[in-house]
Amino acid sequence: MSGALLSVEDAVVDLPTPRGNLRAVDHVDLAVGAGKTLGIVGESGCGKTMLSRAVLQLLPKKAKLSGRVMFNGQDLTTLSAEKLRKLRGRSLAVVFQDPMTSLNPVLTIGTQLIETIQEHLELDLAQARQRSIELLAAVGIPAPEQRLAQYPHQLSGGMRQRVAIAIALSCEPQLLIADEPTTALDVTIQAQILDLLAREQQRRHMAMIIITHDLGVVAGRTDEVAVMYAGRVVERAPTPALFKQMRMPYTEALLAALPKLDVAPHTPLPAISGRPPDPTRPLKGCSFSPRCRYSAGRCTTEKPRLSPAETQEHLYACFHPIAAGVGA
Amino acid sequence: MLQTASDPLMKVENLVVEYSVGGKTIHAVSDVSLEIARGETLGLVGESGCGKSTLGRAVLQLRQAVSGKVLFDGHDLTTLKGESLRKMRRRVQLIFQDPIASLNPRRRIGDIVAEPLMIAGVKDPEERKRRVDEVLSAVGLDPALVSGRQPHEFSGGQCQRICIARSLVLNPEFVICDEPVSALDVSIRAQILNLLEEMKARYGLTLLFIAHDLAVVKAVSDRVAVMYLGRLCEVGPSEQLFARPAHPYTALLIEAIPVPDPDVRPTQSVPVGEPPSPIAPPSGCRFRTRCPRADARCAGEVPELRVVAPGQFAACHHPLI
Numbered sequence: 001m002s003g004a005l006l007s008v009e010d011a012v013v014d015l016p017t018p019r020g021n022l023r024a025v026d027h028v029d030l031a032v033g034a035g036k037t038l039g040i041v042g043e044s045g046c047g048k049t050m051l052s053r054a055v056l057q058l059l060p061k062k063a064k065l066s067g068r069v070m071f072n073g074q075d076l077t078t079l080s081a082e083k084l085r086k087l088r089g090r091s092l093a094v095v096f097q098d099p100m101t102s103l104n105p106v107l108t109i110g111t112q113l114i115e116t117i118q119e120h121l122e123l124d125l126a127q128a129r130q131r132s133i134e135l136l137a138a139v140g141i142p143a144p145e146q147r148l149a150q151y152p153h154q155l156s157g158g159m160r161q162r163v164a165i166a167i168a169l170s171c172e173p174q175l176l177i178a179d180e181p182t183t184a185l186d187v188t189i190q191a192q193i194l195d196l197l198a199r200e201q202q203r204r205h206m207a208m209i210i211i212t213h214d215l216g217v218v219a220g221r222t223d224e225v226a227v228m229y230a231g232r233v234v235e236r237a238p239t240p241a242l243f244k245q246m247r248m249p250y251t252e253a254l255l256a257a258l259p260k261l262d263v264a265p266h267t268p269l270p271a272i273s274g275r276p277p278d279p280t281r282p283l284k285g286c287s288f289s290p291r292c293r294y295s296a297g298r299c300t301t302e303k304p305r306l307s308p309a310e311t312q313e314h315l316y317a318c319f320h321p322i323a324a325g326v327g328a
Numbered sequence: 329m330l331q332t333a334s335d336p337l338m339k340v341e342n343l344v345v346e347y348s349v350g351g352k353t354i355h356a357v358s359d360v361s362l363e364i365a366r367g368e369t370l371g372l373v374g375e376s377g378c379g380k381s382t383l384g385r386a387v388l389q390l391r392q393a394v395s396g397k398v399l400f401d402g403h404d405l406t407t408l409k410g411e412s413l414r415k416m417r418r419r420v421q422l423i424f425q426d427p428i429a430s431l432n433p434r435r436r437i438g439d440i441v442a443e444p445l446m447i448a449g450v451k452d453p454e455e456r457k458r459r460v461d462e463v464l465s466a467v468g469l470d471p472a473l474v475s476g477r478q479p480h481e482f483s484g485g486q487c488q489r490i491c492i493a494r495s496l497v498l499n500p501e502f503v504i505c506d507e508p509v510s511a512l513d514v515s516i517r518a519q520i521l522n523l524l525e526e527m528k529a530r531y532g533l534t535l536l537f538i539a540h541d542l543a544v545v546k547a548v549s550d551r552v553a554v555m556y557l558g559r560l561c562e563v564g565p566s567e568q569l570f571a572r573p574a575h576p577y578t579a580l581l582i583e584a585i586p587v588p589d590p591d592v593r594p595t596q597s598v599p600v601g602e603p604p605s606p607i608a609p610p611s612g613c614r615f616r617t618r619c620p621r622a623d624a625r626c627a628g629e630v631p632e633l634r635v636v637a638p639g640q641f642a643a644c645h646h647p648l649i
Binding site for chain 2: 043044156186191194239243255261266273
């Protein structure tokens, strides 16, 4: 995709483990443009977090990355540590799942915000402080001035996540990566935080990547969705097209397995049998084939490639895709 | 009490549970009354800190109540002690949220599942093995393959199956499930919910199903109770409650669920507030600080649970129906 702010090209992440090599990310291509939101959906262990770490160049020391991560025309995999440090926090920001562990418990909210701002922007203390107060107000924190003197433990989970978002937004990043930003939060707070992220993304014309296990979270709030399974992107499409017509059986099964409010109680859920394959023992064929009800023929001997369907934008990796006009 | 179940197995009456933390009192459960009929699944929903887990533990007498009664099959558990309480507890079991943490990592699965039988005084090893094998098979595990292995050899979903097997080995009548699937992935969650439904039918169980996820609760519950900051807001038959919520808090919870459909635009009407502290809950209706309908009466007067529709009760001065 040309003109994209971020493009990940043929990324592979390998992690050595006592049980052998673990391929966490397996030949992934992704792109996101300015002002757009990409959702990456998958279950635990599918490689979605490792992929985001690869983008941020924050992989574990032992991990090996190949492929390119192009951001604003430069390949992040070739940048020096110093240049990367300047870029992260300034142009590339991240919000993690658990705000309690991403904030420093022994520093006040004010210190953490002001430190980030002064590190990247040329502002004096008074200006940085003023900007911190504005940011806290923008993310919906009441009495922002008083909050500067508080410590993370004095705030609720939702408020802490707002602070983490304020820090992430403090230097006007071009790309914000939100890794399960609402998983640790209650449902009413989750809605507030997702609304906040969407509002700030629009206002700042940022590119945003939302990583989640919840198809419900990406449905109304992303432009494009990539579904990951066992380290690979198995389906990728503009959000409306994906929900209108899922082609990859895993995506369809994942949606079907969600309990829904419009279904009568005690209706058996269409569960996906079995569990994801051991990532240190890669399968020769499609990784989903042992759990797939459409599996047949070469599904177990050959890996399907991610390729376009009827439209160039809708890609899937499946030999027996769900026929157009059938299924969900 | 208004919620008359025809044949209540479990009856909670005016239960109050408070903790003391740093000299301050946390009002975890305030004057809650509930009935659960034999063979019924009652879902209990609410956000973290609303007191739903405390209520579950107080029912089992793992938390001492300040006042109120817990009547199980006619016996008040709050007055039982020692051996008579232990005997009753065999009939009531608990399944926790984190299946891996609730299994002893050093012990083998066969011993873990047999432990309740040991405690209950089943001395014959043959008899114990027969019971353990039976429940392991029932939850979809092969006893010959799993009995000799340790918890770390299993995934989260399989560990939850083991926990369920352990909870069933004494043939309980009543099982409290406290967030049994919230630590599991979507594809595994559906398997475990289906398994709980199967086990309920097979062993004739009555369930108290505690969760924060409304869709999960609806999938398994006959009736649902909604809790907010230590008090019940609303109780009613699942379908009815979700179709026509009477309490503004229930409506807010339903509205806040992300729907996997891009045509449904996310709502912008969710209020910005957060739940107040249970150390100093608001006077009157505890939801009033976040409620669009609140007025002076809500601050002054605690709303009682009242009938709003057949079988449906809401504690609100200005119900939606």
